[in-house]
Amino acid sequence: xxxxxxxxxxxxxxxxxxxxxxxxxxxxxxxxxxxxxxxxxxxxxxxxxxxxxxxxxxxxxxxxxxxxxxxxxxxxxxxxxxxxxxxxxxxxxxxxxxxxxxxxxxxxxxxxxxxxxxxxxxxxxxxxxxxxxxxxxxxxxxxxxxxxxxxxxxxxxxxxxxxxxxxxxxxxxxxxxxxxxxxxxxxxxxxxxxxxxxxxxxxxxxxxxxxxxxxxxxxxxxxxxxxxxxxxxxxxxxxxxxxxxxxxxxxxxxxxxxxxxxxxxxxxxxxxxxxxxxxxxxxxxxxxxxxxxxxxxxxxxxxxxxxxxxxxxxxxxxxxxxxxxxxxxxxxxxxxxxxxxxxxxxxxxxxxxxxxxxxxxxxxxxxxxxxxxxxxxxxxxxxxxxxxxxxxxxxxxxxxxxxxxxxxxxxxxxxxxxxxxxxxxxxxxxxxxxxxxxxxxxxxxxxxxxxxxxxxxx
Numbered sequence: 001x002x003x004x005x006x007x008x009x010x011x012x013x014x015x016x017x018x019x020x021x022x023x024x025x026x027x028x029x030x031x032x033x034x035x036x037x038x039x040x041x042x043x044x045x046x047x048x049x050x051x052x053x054x055x056x057x058x059x060x061x062x063x064x065x066x067x068x069x070x071x072x073x074x075x076x077x078x079x080x081x082x083x084x085x086x087x088x089x090x091x092x093x094x095x096x097x098x099x100x101x102x103x104x105x106x107x108x109x110x111x112x113x114x115x116x117x118x119x120x121x122x123x124x125x126x127x128x129x130x131x132x133x134x135x136x137x138x139x140x141x142x143x144x145x146x147x148x149x150x151x152x153x154x155x156x157x158x159x160x161x162x163x164x165x166x167x168x169x170x171x172x173x174x175x176x177x178x179x180x181x182x183x184x185x186x187x188x189x190x191x192x193x194x195x196x197x198x199x200x201x202x203x204x205x206x207x208x209x210x211x212x213x214x215x216x217x218x219x220x221x222x223x224x225x226x227x228x229x230x231x232x233x234x235x236x237x238x239x240x241x242x243x244x245x246x247x248x249x250x251x252x253x254x255x256x257x258x259x260x261x262x263x264x265x266x267x268x269x270x271x272x273x274x275x276x277x278x279x280x281x282x283x284x285x286x287x288x289x290x291x292x293x294x295x296x297x298x299x300x301x302x303x304x305x306x307x308x309x310x311x312x313x314x315x316x317x318x319x320x321x322x323x324x325x326x327x328x329x330x331x332x333x334x335x336x337x338x339x340x341x342x343x344x345x346x347x348x349x350x351x352x353x354x355x356x357x358x359x360x361x362x363x364x365x366x367x368x369x370x371x372x373x374x375x376x377x378x379x380x381x382x383x384x385x386x387x388x389x390x391x392x393x394x395x396x397x398x399x400x401x402x403x404x405x406x407x408x409x410x411x412x413x414x415x416x417x418x419x420x421x422x423x424x425x426x427x428x429x430x431x432x433x434x435x436x437x438x439x440x441x442x443x444x445x446x447x448x449x450x451x452x453x454x455x456x457x458x
Contacts, residue, residue: 025203029196036189040182047178053103054171057117060096061164063089064121068157071128075135086128093121113167120160273312277305314339321367329363330354330390333370337388344378351389355397356453365427366390366399366451372420373401373447381405381445392453396433399449407439424449 070086383405
């Protein structure tokens with residue numbers, strides 16, 4: 001079934017039956033209301049016409065009685081003033097008869113009744129006029145008296161009264177029928193409205209059922225979605241934990257590899273370089289001053305070996321700071337900041353407090369945070385001054401590295417050192433702490449790590 005365009009916009013899947021019933025109920029209500037209104041209007045107009053007919057007939061009867069009274073008074077007294085009711089009644093009788101004819105014109109069966117009434121009335125008026133004329137022409141003669149005492153006037157008046165009474169009764173019957181039609185139309189409208197109301201209740205009941213069904217489906221879908229969301233959240237949490245464990249494991253392996261490489265460089269390469277330096281010293285002592293050019297070469301070789309040994313020592317310290325194990329965290333950080341300041345030619349203001357960190361991993365994490373931050377400053381910050389602060393509080397330790405360099409948009413721009421920052425963040429969060437990076441273009445950068453003492457110690 002094709003729906004009209006206005007209904008297509010209102011069509012809701014699952015509510016088609018309710019919509020059709022609502023439209024049907026609206027149409028039925030309009031039909032019953034319009035039909036009842038029309039029938040009531042027709043019956044009311046009919047009753048109004050019948051009432052006017054009855055009023056005109058009664059008025060005509062009164063006029064005939066006035067005319068008869070005036071005629072008899074004139075005949076008995078001979079005074080012209082008694083003809084005034086008769087004369088005035090004749091004028092009004094014409095108007096009343098014209099109105100009655102117009103009222104009966106739309107009813108063919110009523111026209112014959114009107115004709116009978118008009119004929120009786122005309123006969124009676126003719127008898128009255130004849131009597132008055134005979135009285136006026138004959139004077140004292142008894143001709144008018146014979147006409148007056150005859151039964152013609154009585155019979156004519158009785159026929160007129162009988163016909164008018166019949167018409168009045170007919171109008172009463174028609175008025176009663178019109179009233180009955182109005183009551184029937186009201187009953188019909190009442191029944192239609194009751195039926196439409198019942199249909200509306202049925203539609204409302206079906207709507208509530210459908211609404212309850214939709215609500216249950218929505219709750220079921222929501223429960224299923226919450227279940228799926230819970231499963232997904234659990235999977236995400238599990239995968240995040242696995243990734244975190246993997247990252248921690250990789251950092252641990254990286255530190256182990258760094259330590260192994262540092263030991264290899266220190267033990268193997270350091271021994272080789274030291275032996276080579278001793279051999280050069282022996283050669284230089286044996287030559288003495290006999291070969292100046294060769295001695296210069298050996299001196300240059302000794303300086304090169306010393307540079308290589310220093311480079312080896314710096315690489316080893318970067319891989320696994322021996323000072324951290326031998327001297328502690330604060331001296332190691334002092335050495336780190338001093339060497340960075342000498343190498344990068346940037347003044348470093350270091351405020352270092354001894355932290356209550358018994359775990360080697362925690363001390364190494366603090367060292368790596370400062371080391372990675374200084375490396376980023378040297379590569380990207382273009383800073384003129386750096387401040388390093390390590391402070392111990394009752395419940396936590398705080399590490400802050402701040403520079404006055406070019407900075408970056410921390411909320412929108414990913415710096416090139418983002419992997420180093422992510423590594424620091426993971427180190428801090430793995431220890432139960434929090435890492436905050438604050439920066440803005442032209443305002444420098446601040447890296448602040450907050451470590452809980454209990455978690456760090458554990």
